[in-house]
Amino acid sequence: MQLSRAGCCCGRCAAVLEGRQVGHCISVVAPGKPAELRAFWSFSGLDRWLQDGAEADTEHPQNVTVPLLQFAQAHFLASDPIIFLVRRHVGLLREDEDYLRYCVNEVIQNVEDHSRSPIGAVLCARFLQGPRQVRVAVTDRGVGIASTLRKRYPDVTNAAIALQRVIAGNYSARSRENNAGLGISFLWNAVKSLGGTIFILSDDAIAQMQADGQPNIIIRPQQWPGTGVFFSIPVRMSVKENDYDYE
Amino acid sequence: MSEADRTIEALSLIQPDRSIVENAEILANHVLQSLASTHKVCVSMAGVRGVSSSYFNLLLRRLVNAFDVDVVQDRVMFRFDSPVQEQVFRRSLEAIKKAA
Numbered sequence: 001m002q003l004s005r006a007g008c009c010c011g012r013c014a015a016v017l018e019g020r021q022v023g024h025c026i027s028v029v030a031p032g033k034p035a036e037l038r039a040f041w042s043f044s045g046l047d048r049w050l051q052d053g054a055e056a057d058t059e060h061p062q063n064v065t066v067p068l069l070q071f072a073q074a075h076f077l078a079s080d081p082i083i084f085l086v087r088r089h090v091g092l093l094r095e096d097e098d099y100l101r102y103c104v105n106e107v108i109q110n111v112e113d114h115s116r117s118p119i120g121a122v123l124c125a126r127f128l129q130g131p132r133q134v135r136v137a138v139t140d141r142g143v144g145i146a147s148t149l150r151k152r153y154p155d156v157t158n159a160a161i162a163l164q165r166v167i168a169g170n171y172s173a174r175s176r177e178n179n180a181g182l183g184i185s186f187l188w189n190a191v192k193s194l195g196g197t198i199f200i201l202s203d204d205a206i207a208q209m210q211a212d213g214q215p216n217i218i219i220r221p222q223q224w225p226g227t228g229v230f231f232s233i234p235v236r237m238s239v240k241e242n243d244y245d246y247e
Numbered sequence: 248m249s250e251a252d253r254t255i256e257a258l259s260l261i262q263p264d265r266s267i268v269e270n271a272e273i274l275a276n277h278v279l280q281s282l283a284s285t286h287k288v289c290v291s292m293a294g295v296r297g298v299s300s301s302y303f304n305l306l307l308r309r310l311v312n313a314f315d316v317d318v319v320q321d322r323v324m325f326r327f328d329s330p331v332q333e334q335v336f337r338r339s340l341e342a343i344k345k346a347a
Binding site: 076095098102113 | 261263265267268270271296297298301302304308329331332334338339342343345346
């Protein structure tokens with residue numbers, strides 16, 4: 001399977017994903033309208049992260065995806081569609097559910113606290129049956145991580161430094177009382193400990209998790225206005241599928 | 248730590264239509280009110296799913312603003328429902344201690 005690189009804002013992600021989904025039957029809901037959302041879907045790299053070149057299944061479009069969902073506020077129910085998506089396919093261990101909810105909420109809280117994005121952000125997710133993996137993407141059109149951190153740390157002169165700092169932890173713009181500079185760092189480590197993978201894209205830099213869990217930060221020629229967080233988490237086999245007590 | 252005089256079920260205070268941070272504020276106010284009338288309070292996180300670090304950051308910051316960190320640790324105990332809850336809490340607590 002070849003991925004289209006045309007218009008790609010995140011060639012690195014596409015390169016890593018290339019060829020991994022061979023043989024998986026997938027369906028994806030891409031936003032039809034408004035046109036701005038459709039353009040955002042393509043421009044942000046969400047289509048490559050979630051669709052991966054596959055044809056959309058119009059008969060059961062929500063079977064394996066959480067369609068693009070726009071939000072402005074972090075709340076406990078934000079992760080529900082993703083949890084329900086996974087539960088449609090496999091029994092979900094409670095510990096996995098907790099980690100998945102935590103990771104989603106951590107990202108959307110960052111959007112609310114720091115991004116100053118005029119559109120809020122969009123979230124979407126997909127479950128990959130073969131590798132039993134859930135893939136999540138959250139992107140905004142905000143000011144970017146460097147701009148936020150620079151208010152408190154003038155030496156954060158570019159996005160690569162900013163990504164390095166927030167992944168290491170204990171660097172916070174303290175935009176709000178609830179900030180302590182832990183969110184991205186702990187998110188990164190949570191995904192790492194679960195055996196997943198994560199990319200964080202902000203302005204012209206991208207941080208990609210390497211095999212040893214350390215970030216590889218590179219500068220891209222393209223500028224992404226805002227921040228995107230793309231992560232995947234494997235879902236473990238429960239002792240008995242669907243044995244979870246769904247409330 | 249000895250038994251708490253009162254247990255607060257965080258889940259019973261969750262308002263799904265409010266933000267995560269607003270929910271942390273609600274819990275913080277509840278704990279502070281309880282500490283005004285009882286010596287030790289237990290906060291049970293049973294059933295609360297998906298707490299982000301902001302939830303514990305705000306809760307702990309509000310408590311530490313009212314009492315010293317040591318007093319908070321002595322008078323407020325937390326009962327966790329999952330490893331991720333406890334990990335997020337521990338990291339928040341460390342950050343709040345450093346900042347105090």
